[in-house]
């Protein structure tokens with residue numbers, strides 16, 4: 001399954017609104033076929049892996065990080081191809097939240113007398129496709145809040161990571177998934193330069209004008225599945241207070257400013273025990289600073 005997840009990752013930035021999916025066919029403890037969903041509209045992971053396996057697929061086990069589909073979309077149902085190939089057992093990581101699938105794929109396979117196991121590395125699989133799961137379940141884009149802070153927690157008006165090639169690699173990877181950026185009116189030159197690469201659509205935040213939830217729903221209609229919020233204090237506070245943030249990246253440069261703006265204003269929290277905390281925190285070291293990431297948890 002780990003191999004399936006790694007194969008799936010190769011589709012990063014090319015599959016949305018489809019998920020990233022990888023599949024491995026195993027027979028007599030040997031890998032006889034591997035495949036992944038390369039880009040939206042093209043054949044599914046299972047089909048690519050089954051093609052590689054050929055006749056060896058008969059009696060083999062298929063590992064896949066998402067429940068196989070069971071309907072005609074851009075491509076025919078994977079469940080049919082799996083049964084036709086004579087696969088004996090299917091191991092998958094998670095159910096597909098697509099209303100056209102949602103357990104029906106598993107049911108179809110079981111009706112075809114195929115042994116099925118669901119839930120292997122489920123958490124990792126859901127994280128890998130966190131953008132897909134969010135829009136399928138909530139019809140909302142996955143919102144990433146990006147903060148650029150000094151060591152004393154103030155918003156840094158420049159980009160200390162401008163010349164940091166390792167950090168640029170991280171940003172490149174991030175921008176493969178992000179397709180909309182929300183800013184407030186005060187923007188840095190760096191961000192504007194990035195936005196000129198037109199793939200990203202720019203939204204300017206206006207609390208008075210926008211009903212944010214409606215606006216976010218509209219973004220999905222416009223194929224914005226992942227929104228990067230990188231505004232000022234007002235935007236950050238609004239998004240966090242309204243529980244609209246799915247993930248936070250906070251870059252800390254080892255500089256002490258002594259003065260400057262805090263990234264958040266009043267969040268309406270009175271007890272320390274009620275504060276917003278981050279889960280699954282990771283810390284990555286770069287030449288120009290540290291990048292902390294995590295998923296916010298609201299305790300109230």
Ligand code: AOF
Pocket residue numbers: 017018019020021022036037041042043044045046066067068069072073074075076078096098101
């Ligand atoms: C799979 N394997 O590799 C992927 C799946 O229009 P289609 O035919 O490409 O179908 C897209 C839907 O199929 C997508 O929304 C999701 O439910 C599922 N994605 N399923 O068995 C794959 N990419």
Ligand code: ZN
Pocket residue numbers: 044045046068069070076077078079
């Ligand atoms: Zn499929």
